[in-house]
Structures are given as structure tokens and as C-alpha cells.
Amino acid sequence: MPRVGQDLRQYLQLDAMPHVWCPGCGHGQVARGLATAFERLSLPLERLVLVGGIGCSGRTPFYFNANALHTTHGRALAFATGLKLTRPELTVIATMGDGDTAAIGGNHFIHACRRNIDITAIVYNNGIYGMTGGQQAPTTPRGARSVTTPLGSLEPPFDIVQLALAAGATFVARSTTFDFDELPALIVDAVRHPGFAVVEVLTQCPTYYGRMNELGDAVAMLDYERDLTTPQREITKEGLAGRRPLGVFRREIAPEYTAQYAELCARQAERP
Amino acid sequence: MPRVGQDLRQYLQLDAMPHVWCPGCGHGQVARGLATAFERLSLPLERLVLVGGIGCSGRTPFYFNANALHTTHGRALAFATGLKLTRPELTVIATMGDGDTAAIGGNHFIHACRRNIDITAIVYNNGIYGMTGGQQAPTTPRGARSVTTPLGSLEPPFDIVQLALAAGATFVARSTTFDFDELPALIVDAVRHPGFAVVEVLTQCPTYYGRMNELGDAVAMLDYERDLTTPQREITKEGLAGRRPLGVFRREIAPEYTAQYAELCARQAERP
């Protein structure tokens, strides 16, 4: 029996609840995944900073009892970088939407991956801009509808995992809101990883993506998520058959930025 | 005997010569590669638009007898996208520095790759910011010196080719200024490719990168480039041994953006 149903209220900012997300929005499930991971990590909440972008997902920090830095659209990782460099002892986790991460914030994302700074990025990928009302995201599948692609998107979507890998992130994983057990486990691994870690989470936006693409309610969308993906261990010889693989794609120890910087300072420190 | 030494003056803006680049700067060699390619492509120059970013490399368009759109730092591809969408019949080539492309312009770069719009991006990678006087670029190798990394860079560099591949570019190649024969050939292929094409060119900045990293003059730097790279055909079973591979990494035909868009308009066009 999975270890589930814990009382996670201590991690939550109770007066901010109920949260702002729509009925059945996967973002709430990601938030639960985070809370579960915090419990497993036994993190002191005053040492944890959640850095949010702008979007439905970016609001995550408001619902936790940790430090919250709610930034600007797309720039969460740039703020996080300054903070982490100044306070390497703090645990810094960025919660970002797919638009946030890969549209306006694409550059900060690939640079954070490249620098290998010890920050964890949780990318809530719902294939759409939720907050602003259902516009195309750079993750919207070709042909899918949104209010700005009423006839179906012409653009091939980004694969966030591939982008993170190419940009140099040292921990890269993908999960979904369907995988309630795997998700917190991956977050735990990502936070423990000493370097830049990306966890892409496929999550449902029933309000826009679901409705505009006739995928049904949140319950149906979870099934859709399951059918769209394959845990890596289950990938057969026939390959992915168009499904997106899940799990950890890279876990590599490489020089971490703040550690290297500290060493540089130590070398430079003025002798008395 | 290679077909070399042609009179390329008709492609050049003669009153702008001599160009602004330093003695031995590889950017001039890339420019020659472009002129050679134009000759082979028999492009009418009034139908060619060179879109430059800001940087030494970004000045390339001024030296050609074609249309020149000299834009802002990092944004050449965003301007080029608007132009190409409006005038799909024009040939649009962007000339951009590595800082231009991968630092401030990283996001526009990956998005242009993703959209697969028929633009050719020539990335002049000299591992440094030339124009502003030798600061670290996102392509500066770890440990290399620049005026902003006086003790050696701590950051792992981007691999532009990997980034372009992950972002979805359908033609991706790498060459160097050493490879005077291969370079124009790749540019020709890139321009002919019906989709987004990236040609990364390793080029020398003797003034800053060379001097600060004690690599000698332009002559020595060309040898250094040769030693740093391996044509794909020469890659042995032992692998790259730390060298960067050259040649074409992807050449794939996929739906091109302006063509798809035209088709969408045709479907939508009001019936009389």
C-alpha cells in the first residue's frame, strides 16, 4: 500500500486555501507532490525558497509555508540564480509554467541548465497558457487548438526534456500528475541532486486545454496523460510508438556553480 | 584545385570596405564564405535580406550589396521571422555572433529552430564577445580567460549544434574558418534547405580570445581551430577524443512554417 494520505497541512499556508486553481487542475496535484516531497526531505521550511514565475503554476509558492518569491513572467530562474549565489545554503525550487519556462523564459531556462547551479526547476507542462485564458504554448502539440490557434497549431512543440539535456542540466526527469507515486519521488531526487535539476510534469488544464481539445474532464484527462506517456522501464523494443517517455533521463555529477564559485573566492581571499 | 580566387566584388558593398574587423578576424573569412555561396546560389541580391544582430559579426550585412537589416542585440531572428512571414519569396539569412545567438538571443534562437521557418542562421562562434571587448560568452570554454573571467570561466559552454538539434532545427551543420572549402558548401546547402537552417562557424577573434588565452595570432588560431575539430567523416571508432565534430548533423524535410501558413490562409480565404 503506498504511503499516502498523510497530513500535509504543516507545509501549507492554510489561510491561502482553497487555492486559486480550477476544479480538477493538475497544478494542485503537483503541489501535493511537492508537499509530499518536502515531508520526505524533512526540509526546514525557513530554509526553503519557492520561486514562482507568472502563470497559474507560478502561484504555487503562495500555498506553502515556506519562503515565496513570486517573480515576473519567465524570469523565475534568473531571480533564483541571484538568490542561490548569495545564499548557497538555502534550498531553492522554482515552480514554472510551460509558457513561463519555454516561451518567454526559454533563455533563462537553458542558461540555468548550462550553469549547473543547485536549483530545482519544476516545470508544470499543461500544453497551454492557463492564466491568460488558453493561448498556444510552445508545448502545444501540432494541430491542437487554443484561443490563438483556433484552427490548430502549426508549430512543432518543444520537448522540455530534450532542451534541458542539450542545454546541460545534470538531472532531468519527466513525470505526470497521473503518476502520484513517482512524482514526489522524482522531486525528492531532484532536490537532493547537487546541481541544476529539471522535473517536467505533464499536468492537465481541464478549463482550457481540455475543453478546447474535447478531452473531457479532469478524470478523462488523467487517462489521456497515462496513454500519452510510457515509463522508461516499460519501453519495449518497438520503441515509444509516439509516446513520451517518463522517468530520469540524466543524473550526472558535475561541478556545481556555487561550489565552484566558493572555491574561486577562497583562492582569491585576501591573506591577512 | 578548388574553385577559388573568384572576383566577388559584385556581392560586396565596395564603399564600405575595408570592413571594420580586426586584422586576422575570422569574421572576414565567414563573409568570404557567404559571398562564395551567393555566387554559387546565383541569388538576385535585391531578393536577399541579410539580417544582422549586434556584435562584430552582426555588422556583416553592411558589407554586402544585398538588403541589410541590422537589428538589436540578440533579436535578429525575431525580426527575420516577421519579415519572412510577410515576404516568403525573399531569401533571409541572419548573421549573428555567439553572444548574440546564445546569450541574449538564446530564446529567439530556439524558437526559430522550433518553428522551422525557412531562414538560415549563420552563427559566428568565436567563444567571446568581440564587439564589447572580450567578455565571456556562453560558448567560452570552461577555464578560458576573458575580461569578465580573469581567472578562467567556471561555466560549461553551450554546444550550439546540440541546442539547435534539441530545439528542432531541420538543418544543422558546423564548420570553421579553417575549412574554407566546406564552409561555402554548407552555406549553400543551408540556404537551399526548405526550413530553418543553422550553420555554426567556429571563427577566430585574435584580438581578444586569442590574446587573452595566449593562442597566438590569426595564423596560429586557425591551426588551433583545426586541432579542436574533426570532420565527421574522419571520426574514428575511438570517437571524438574531445574534439568538436564538423559537417551536417541533421537534414530533414518537415513542414515549413510559411508554407503551412499559406495553406492555412488558402483554406480560410473568403469565397466570393
Add this chain to the structure above:
Amino acid sequence: MIPGFARYAQGAAALHVNRAWCKGCNLCIAACPSGILALDADQRIAVGDIGRCIFCGLCSVRCPDFVFVLERPSLGSVEARA
């Protein structure tokens, strides 16, 4: 009792439910193997026969709104941490 949560007990175990946070998305209902969950007329969660609950916790992991807390000996008392 957890403030704001109703407690549905079955021996030493109990299901705590915060109706005020429920948004009526049906995710828990679809997940519950015992079929004891449903929405009421206000479109909020209602617990049916708690005697049939197997304390699998699937309702809690599926719920995006932190509506459920399970109280089982193995998890420790909720009060102890309230």
C-alpha cells in the same frame, strides 16, 4: 479533529475531509475503489458508507485540493501533528 475537517471513523482509522476546499472535480470519486465518494447538491464531496472504506488513500493522492487526510495507526495520529 483537524480544524475545518470532518472526521469519518472506522475503528482506529479515519478519513478527514475538508469539504470547504473541495471544488467538485470528481477525481477522487473516479479513483475510489470502494465507490463511496460522491458529490452533493452543492457540487462538493460527500462521503458515503465509511464502513466500506479501505483506507487506500487514493482519494487523497488524486485530490488537487488537499481535501483528504487519512488517519491510520501507521501514519500516526493526526491530532499529534495538528
Add this chain to the structure above:
Amino acid sequence: MIPGFARYAQGAAALHVNRAWCKGCNLCIAACPSGILALDADQRIAVGDIGRCIFCGLCSVRCPDFVFVLERPSLGSVEARA
């Protein structure tokens, strides 16, 4: 003649050199298999014994400054395109 270029002839072939564009980087000099190129006191390119030139064009492909144009029967006359 190409305006601004000096012409160094060897029979039907010739090397045209635009000294005004030269920046003295040595790239052509290092590339020339015949060793007939050098910098003068102004740090600009000077052509030595054109009789030893093999018209390989390596000077032209290496030069970042478009200093050289080769005139060979196979390439057509430069004048025709000037």
C-alpha cells in the same frame, strides 16, 4: 584592371591585389605554398616574385579582407565582370 587593385601578371593569369584593404594579418603569407607573399614596412601585403605563383588561390580564400582576386582562364576575365 580592377579599380583599386594592382595586377601581377604571369602570362594569361594574374593576381590582383588590393593593398588598401590589407590589414597585415599574415594569413595569406602562412598559406602561400610558394612563399612569395610578405608584409612591407607599412604592414601591408607585398607580392614578391609573381613568376613563382602557382595560382592556387590559397591567399584569396584565407584572406579575411578580400584583398586577392585571381585571374585564370578557367575563371573568366575579371575585366568582363568589373
Add this chain to the structure above:
Amino acid sequence: MKLIQGNEACALGAMRAGCRFFAGYPITPATEIMEWMARLLPPKGGVFIQMEDEIAALAAVIGASWGGAKAMTATSGPGFSLMQEHLGYAAMTETPCVVVDSQRGGPSTGLPTLPAQGDVMQARWGSHGDRPAIVLTASSVRDVYEVTVAAFNLAETYRLPVVLLLDALLSHMRENVELPEVTVVDRRKPDATGAFQPFASTAFQAFGDGAPIVVTGLAHADSGRPRASDGPNLERMLRRSIDRLETDRDAITRYRGIGLEDADHLILTYGITARSAAGAVQQLRAEGLRVGLLELQTLWPFPDRLVVDLASRVENVVVVELNLGQLVMAVRAAIGGAAPVRHLGRADGRLFSPEEIAAAVRAGEVAHA
């Protein structure tokens, strides 16, 4: 007569003006403009594209304009801040285009769904360096349509980026309107004769429509070629652009007046706020106070002659705006001591009611008496 949303009217106006390119990035409260353009453009063969951010959106618009298309983007405060570099680029390269900024409560993410008039100075001064600027605004859904067309016309006439300021309320509200007849100005093509200097006049040649053209954000000659350290030449070109606006100031200045002829008290305002001000004038006139209303549709270039002229005929001026004091600086600077100027401002995401404005005028009247 139709029930139309402000943002829809903006899109319809753009289409009517001949806009055939839209690049944007979603943001409340401007998003519906792009949603409408996404539907309206393809059937006309126009281009709609959602870009990766606002910086890219304006870049694409400028690129499209050099391709020959009338082009536009729409955003709100945060995106408008990001567009400042390219607004300056468009001015420097004399690129006709239209940028709509539907203002919401700032600063920063602020009050994302509430109306404001807090970007009025930014629209003029947000980019680095000096530049000519045309900034328009509107107070009703019908005006939005008309002023959008005017924005395109001015952009084409003066080869400049034109900013149109809306606000969250005007963008989102629906009103019954009869869309008016409008005149459309098209891009001025160069005369066929003689060598064309692309930056010598307001005649415009797109890429591919003739001999090659050079465009750069560096200081440049009339030929377009860079002159990156020729300051006097740059100043000459800037002043020439600015003078064009100066010369045509009366034509560029759009405004609406109520009771200006015999006014003793002047209310100066613009945009959504002008509606309540009209109500205030009605109330005050009913009380016997001779109050006039100047509703500016052209905010920049600031119509100083018009304002000085009116101010010198009244006892006092009240400037009303949904910010903590922006256009009032231009008003004060323009009129010198001609009349005392008071400011009625707020930044709480709400409108002024006619009563609040009337009270402010009355207070001034008393203070002055």
C-alpha cells in the same frame, strides 16, 4: 448597431486600416485583441503569429513592416516595458507600426485585471534616448475603433511607431456601437524617378521592392548606411522627424471639447476618465458653473499650444487621470503660470465618478474665489 468589446473594436479598426500582420504575446487585458486578429487575418491572407515574448513580437512587427505590411502588436504594462528597446529601434529606423498598450494597475504585475492610466509617461519616455513619439488614447468602444485607424494612418504618414493606450476596462467592456466611416492612409511609395534615399523622406520602400536597402538602429545617413559616430547627422535626422510632427501638430492633435467656449474652469483629461468628466461637466453646468472639458485623444506630442490657449482663458485647470501624476507634468510645463493647475489622481484600479470630479472642480473654484 452592434454590441462590441473594446478589444474587438481595436482588432476591427486594425483590419479596416489595412493591418495585415499581427505578432503578439498574450497578456491580460490585451489578449482578446490578438485572439481576434488570429481569426480575422488568415481569411484576408494576413499573418498572425504568437511569438515567444513581447520583445520578439515587436521585432517581428518591425520586420514585417519592412516587408511592406501594415503591422501591429498589443500588450499591457509588463509587456510594454519589455518593448521599450524596440520602440526606440522603430523610431530610429522610421518604421511605421502600431503598438497597443491596454493599461492595467501597476507597477509590476500589480493589479492585472483593473484599469489604470499609469503608462502615459512611459509611452513617451520609456525607451532610452530622444525620439519623436505619437501616443493616442480613447474613451469609448467606438473611439477605440476610430483611433486605431488613426494610429495606423499616423504611423504611415510619419513613418513612426504609434502607441495606442487603452485600459483594462475599455478593453474588456462591451458597448453598443455603430462603426463609423473612416479614411485610410496607405504607405507612401517612393517616386519612380532618381536614386532613392530610403531615409531622406517619409517615402518608404520595402525589402524586395527595388534596389537593396540598408536599415540599422545605429545612427545612419539618409542612405541608411551606418554613421555610428556622426552625432550631428543623427541629431539632424531626429530633429527632422520631430519637426514633421511639429509642422503638422494641428492635424495630429485629436481632441474633443465640451463647453470650451465660455469655460471659467477647465477639466483636462483623457481616455476612460473623460467619460466621467463629461458627466461632471453636465452636473456642474446644471449648478451654473461654467466648466469646460478638454478630452485629449492625442497625448503626445503634447498639444501645448491648444492647452496654453485654453488655460489662459480660464480661472483654473483640473487634470484628472488614473495615476499619481503623469500628464499633469506636461500640462504644468506647457501653461507656465497661465492658470493654477490641480491634479486629481488615483492608482487603485477604480474610476473617478462624475461626482468626484465635480467635487474637485468645486473645491478649486472655492479655493480660487
Add this chain to the structure above:
Amino acid sequence: MKLIQGNEACALGAMRAGCRFFAGYPITPATEIMEWMARLLPPKGGVFIQMEDEIAALAAVIGASWGGAKAMTATSGPGFSLMQEHLGYAAMTETPCVVVDSQRGGPSTGLPTLPAQGDVMQARWGSHGDRPAIVLTASSVRDVYEVTVAAFNLAETYRLPVVLLLDALLSHMRENVELPEVTVVDRRKPDATGAFQPFASTAFQAFGDGAPIVVTGLAHADSGRPRASDGPNLERMLRRSIDRLETDRDAITRYRGIGLEDADHLILTYGITARSAAGAVQQLRAEGLRVGLLELQTLWPFPDRLVVDLASRVENVVVVELNLGQLVMAVRAAIGGAAPVRHLGRADGRLFSPEEIAAAVRAGEVAHA
């Protein structure tokens, strides 16, 4: 006594003020500031990082400030335009930090190596929405050092981003200087007692230094928690920040006067231009004209009381700046009709000479007589 470059003085001032974080992106003519910081910070355990662009640079600075470090970035026009969104964010989140803008000829890429004073209005109004703003400038290498320290002190005192405007000439020129003694203001820590409201006062608690803190660019309560549609609360907080500056206006206003006591004619200027103006005063006084010079180091909040006060005692005012008319608007708005105001401006990348300024004053004197 040392021969120091303006940009070096800025870096030395920052180090002296306790700056321990610098994030930047290279750009002429500001780059040497970052090059110096890259050398000066590591030995002190401070952080230097070159970011992917200017947007990220200011973001990182704000992040670092919330980590408790005194933090700064430096840029020029194009980068400053890109920083506008985050300048507003810093103001909204009451984040102390310093942004240096070394002005070059604009608009756009413009005249990249030549001096200008074209970002004066942008520094105040470049971001969307209303916000409190402190903007300083300097006219000599020694001043650069001192004013940089002052910028940090004001940032810490008022919990605001402070902009320091230099120019291409001042940044790059070397001058012999004796670095003066300075006072350094440190960040105000919250009192140990009672529950801390992070936005109720200027006391500042960094992340990790106590109970969790909430920071957002949305409108928010004193607790930091978002109140995204509570306009009155936002206006209250904005006015509180602005009022803090209002209350301390005299302390914030840095200026230098020459011959103000008995002046009949006032030259008002700032930055590099003030040097020539001082020369002009000397020349004119030698001719017997009673001319005074007001050199502002604090441009915003605009010291209107000081200016009105001086203006009302002179026959005329000449505002001299390297732009086509920017601060002059604030001058005119402030003094009403107290004295006629003329503007002497240029945007050609050159300075005014003392003779040119003197001639302008003489012309005004004649016109007035």
C-alpha cells in the same frame, strides 16, 4: 591621489558601500564597471556573475538582495530599456538595489561610444505604472565614487532601486582624484520583538534569516501576501513609499550651487554638462553678469521646492542638458511662471562648451532686457 577612470570609481564606490553582488551583461560604455567588479568581488567573498542578458542581470540582483546582499548592475541605454520591467518589480517589492546606466547617444543602438543625457526621463518613467523613483547623477570621477556610495545608502534607507546615471564620457575618462571619506548605511534589520510584517516598514528581512517571507510583484498586503485586486491597498502602499521620499526630500536632494546667493540668471544643469556650466559662470561673472549655477545630483524625486525657490529670485533660467528636452519639463512644471525658462539641448554626442552655455545665458539676458 590616483588617476582613475569613471567606471573604476563607480566600482570602487560600490565596494566601499558594501556591495557584495554584481550581475551584469556587457555593454559600451558601462562594461568596465563589471570588469572591475569581476576582479574586486571574489577576494571579498562577494559574488560576480555575467548573466545571459540585462533582464536576467537585474533579476539576479533582486534575488541577491532578497538573499541579504547589497547588489548592483550596470548597463547603458539598450540594456536599461530591457531592465524596465524589473525596475518596476524592484520598486513594487521594495527591494534595495542599484542600477547604473551610463548614457550613450540614442535612440536605439545610436551612437554607442558618445556621451548623452538622453535617459533622464526614462530613468523616472520607463517602467509601467506609478512608482517612487530615486535617480542620481555625477559630473566628475570623484563624484562618481561618492554618488555611487550615496546610491547604495539611499537604496538601503528607502528600500528602493536607485538609478545612477553616468554617460559615455564620464565612464571612460580618467581624472586625478583623492577618494573622499564616506558614510555607509546598512540594511535596517527588523526589531527582534513581535511578528514581523515584511512590508510594513523599511526594515528588511532576507530569506533564510527568520520566519518565511512572501515577496510578489502583485499588489500585496503588508504581510507580503498577494492582494491582486485590492486597489486601495496598493495605492496606500505606493503613496507610503512616495511619502517617505517626500518627507526626507531635503536629505535626498544632492546638489551643488555656485553663486546662487546673488544670481540674476540661473543655469540649471547636471552630470557632465555641469562642468562646462561652471566654466560659463566664471566667464559671465567676469563680464559682470550675476549668474548662478544649480548642479543637481538628485534628478528624481525632482527637487521642485529648491528649484522654485531659486527660480523665483532670478530673471530667467536656462536648463542645459545633452538631450532634446527632458528634465526641462520637470523644471517648467515646477516653477510655473516664476521665471522664463529656456532650454539648451543637443543630441549629437558632444558636450556643450562653457562658451556655448555663456552665449545662451547672454542671449536670454538680452531677450529679457
Add this chain to the structure above:
Amino acid sequence: MTPGDPVQVRFAGTGGQGVMLAGVLVAEAGMHDGLHVVSTQSYGPEARLGAAKSEVILSRHEIVLPEVRVPDVIVCLSADAWRKHGRPLAAGGLRIVDERAIPPGEESAPDTVVLPLLATARDLGPGGELSANVVALGAFIVLTGVVSETSVQRALRSRIKPALLELNERALAAGQALAAGAAVLARQPE
């Protein structure tokens, strides 16, 4: 009630209950009735969740203030919305509230008509629960007379997808019927 001029109307409910559409329908009907109309609505996350509202101002004159300060009519479909948008109400105004939206004790307020709007809608058959907004609109016409029935029907035809039109016409009628009984109650002395 006897509406003054301008009339300010608010529809409040939970995201998804169609209060936006209700506002637009009233505005469009007002337009057909020859009135000046302005309609606005709440935006952002709030509009999708908890308490959403849409507002309409109708007048024989040009509308100067396009912002509702104190509504003359509030139509309310959910408890959250009642809490957030149920007050204040103009003197002489009217509130039309679903029976489940109003907390016990408040039903008897003299300016408030409590009706089983949602239940009536649900009874209309499959998909009926989504037409509570139009049921409310039916009641609104009868109880306020702000816009005419014919104009509302015309607005319905222009704004509702053909497939759903019949259902919504029935919803409108049901709302009118529902209110007919309550109407007498609502006419207060002036």
C-alpha cells in the same frame, strides 16, 4: 421595482455558471430596446473560480461611468458569489437569489427574491444545469422590466449556438414562470 436611469445590473455566480453570458444577453437586449449599454465582467483567475460577476449598465443617455458602484439589481447563483458580490444594493434595488446561495436567515430580506433557479434549470433535462443563467434571466425580465422579453429572445438567438437554443428558450420561459408568482412580492412601495 421601478428602475431609474441608469440601471446597474450585476450577475454573480461561480465560474462556469454563465454569468458572463447573462450580462452580455442583457446588454444586447438593452441595445435592441434602444438603450445605451455597457457591460463589463470580472477577469482573471477569479473569473474562473469562486465568485465571478458580470455587470451591465443601461440608460437612455450616454453612459458616463462604465463601472458599477452600487447595483440596482443583483442576480446571484452561488453562495460564494453572494458573500462576495451580494452587497451593497442601491436603495429600492432588488436581489434575485438562488435558494441554495443564500444563507439561512437572510431569505426574508424585503429587497430579496429567493427562487429555485438551479433546481429549475436541472429539471429542464440533460444539460439543463448549465442554463441556470438563462433561467435567472427569465426571472430578471419579469421582476425588473429592465429589458423586454422580445429583445432577450433576439439576443439569445444571436449569441447561443443553434444546438442549445431550444434548451435556453425553455430555460428563459421557466425563469419567467418561476418569477411570475414572486413578482407581486417584489413590487415594493416606492
Add this chain to the structure above:
Amino acid sequence: MTPGDPVQVRFAGTGGQGVMLAGVLVAEAGMHDGLHVVSTQSYGPEARLGAAKSEVILSRHEIVLPEVRVPDVIVCLSADAWRKHGRPLAAGGLRIVDERAIPPGEESAPDTVVLPLLATARDLGPGGELSANVVALGAFIVLTGVVSETSVQRALRSRIKPALLELNERALAAGQALAAGAAVLARQPE
């Protein structure tokens, strides 16, 4: 020449000829001499190529205009620089020019001293060609008297890497020697 106050000095040459350093050395020497100094230089691509310049203003008073309008002294090392920065010159000013930088016909101008600066530098031995700037500086001291020899030597010691100091000291001396002969010529009647 007899310098006035302020004195405006320009060093002009090709990128890489060290005109920036020459300017800084004069400024620093001026500082050691107790003068107010401002030094500026050209930036950007121009500074690396073609014609670069650096300028110094020296005065017993505070320097009001930190921009050289018409130099009193121009020291010029290359033909490009001569074309771009070789004029105008203040009345009574002086130009010190390398023999190869000046076009035939202009050598005989009365305000111009032509010297083999580059050739002298080259003759100093390995690396010598890079010290033409300091050779020029030596000539400058002798011909203008704007800054003192001791102060220039002090500036050299603070700004030149130890490994190159000896070479540069020899360059300075060589420049002084070179100018000594020409000096008489350069002293014009006032």
C-alpha cells in the same frame, strides 16, 4: 611651443599602437606634476582598427570641459590616424608625426615635426616596434615641456609590466634623443 592652460594633447595611431597607454602616461605624469588632468580615448571598433586616439587635458585649474575640441599638441603614429585626427590644430600648436604617417608635401608645415618614431622603436630590439608610443612620448616631453621627465618615468614604473619596463625606459630615452635635434626647429616665435 609654449603651452597655454589648459593644454590639450592628442595621441593618434592605429589600434594596437598603444595610443591609449600614451595618453594615460601623460595624464598620470601631469598628475604627478601637480596638475589637474583628464584623459579620454576613442572606444568601439574604431579603437581597434584604423584610427584610434587618446586625448589628455592638463591644467592648473579644475578642468571644465573634459572634451578636446582643438588640440594644442597632436602626436601621430599612422597615416590613417593622420587623415582622421591630424587636424585641426590650435594656433601655436605642434604636431609630432612619424615619418611614414605624413603624406609627401605636408612634412614642411611649420607647426609639424616629422620624426622616425616607428623606425627608432623597431631599432630598440625584439618587441621594440610595440614601444613606438613611448618613443613618441619621449619626443613629446622634449618638444612641449607639458609634463616633466621624472613624472613620466614614475608613470612608466606604475603602468608598465616589470618585464617590459626596461625596454620602455630605453624607448623614452630614444624618443627624447630623437627630439633633441628637432627641438630648436619646433620652438616657434610666439
